[in-house]
Amino acid sequence: MATLEIKDLHVSVVSEDAPKEILKGVDLTIKAGETHAIMGPNGSGKSTLSYAIAGHPKYTITSGTVTLDGEDVLEMSVDERARAGLFLAMQYPVEVPGVSMSNFLRTAATAVRGEAPNLRHWVKEVKGAMADLDIDPAFAERSVNEGFSGGEKKRHEILQLGLLQPKVAILDETDSGLDVDALRVVSEGVNRFKASGEVGVMLITHYTRILKYIEPDFVHVFANGRIVESGGRELADQLESEGYVKYTGTKEAAALS
Numbered sequence: 001m002a003t004l005e006i007k008d009l010h011v012s013v014v015s016e017d018a019p020k021e022i023l024k025g026v027d028l029t030i031k032a033g034e035t036h037a038i039m040g041p042n043g044s045g046k047s048t049l050s051y052a053i054a055g056h057p058k059y060t061i062t063s064g065t066v067t068l069d070g071e072d073v074l075e076m077s078v079d080e081r082a083r084a085g086l087f088l089a090m091q092y093p094v095e096v097p098g099v100s101m102s103n104f105l106r107t108a109a110t111a112v113r114g115e116a117p118n119l120r121h122w123v124k125e126v127k128g129a130m131a132d133l134d135i136d137p138a139f140a141e142r143s144v145n146e147g148f149s150g151g152e153k154k155r156h157e158i159l160q161l162g163l164l165q166p167k168v169a170i171l172d173e174t175d176s177g178l179d180v181d182a183l184r185v186v187s188e189g190v191n192r193f194k195a196s197g198e199v200g201v202m203l204i205t206h207y208t209r210i211l212k213y214i215e216p217d218f219v220h221v222f223a224n225g226r227i228v229e230s231g232g233r234e235l236a237d238q239l240e241s242e243g244y245v246k247y248t249g250t251k252e253a254a255a256l257s
């Protein structure tokens, strides 16, 4: 059973030639079967946490550890992290002109599974996964994310999640830009992924509405580069009504973005 363990993580980014510390000691453990919602004001470092775990080269780990089932994630290359079972659905999915979705998905599945999926089974698997997410089959031949609407990009992130079956999924604002129907479809996709009870989910969000569909076991408040409070679902409701002023001390930060 997978466990992602983050201990006292400090992360810097080089900004205007000088390194700037963004994460200032993050501690978080996500066990198989658990869903952790991360909420917090703009610029508090939530995406930095997800990029640092995924191995984005712009973010330098200055101290702390990240392990997956005891294995040192920070020592792994980006593709090794994916093969080890980590998945990041990005806030702003990248466009890859000239590479079709179907090619991209098969290549990703081959890399993660360690062998090319049987073509006939694979076609069936992809078709079924696309149908589950109400994705038009014509998207399979379009270039990855090119010209996709915000909501279409998010659906495709969840399509990848379903096909790659990681141990731990980090979903960075997967709900932003989704209309109510798409939010339900995407949430159902995440819940199907969770159904085995053997995977962990870190869900970064600004809105409690997604938490009505995807039930969190824990809610964490992120402020100024660290987790400042943790609780259950009720904490998200409290944040919705009170904002973040108690954590940041500024009125600007009080409004949920």
Ligand SMILES: Nc1ncnc2c1ncn2[C@@H]1O[C@H](COP(=O)(O)OP(=O)(O)OP(=O)(O)O)[C@@H](O)[C@H]1O
Residues within 6 Å of the ligand: 013, 014, 015, 022, 040, 041, 042, 043, 044, 045, 046, 047, 048, 049, 058
């Ligand atoms: N590559 C970068 N170069 C310079 N500054 C960066 C970089 N990445 C992040 N930062 C800064 O780090 C801080 C945290 O950013 P981050 O995107 O992690 O916040 P966030 O909590 O995800 O915000 P939001 O809720 O607005 O998405 C911000 O001040 C941001 O400007």
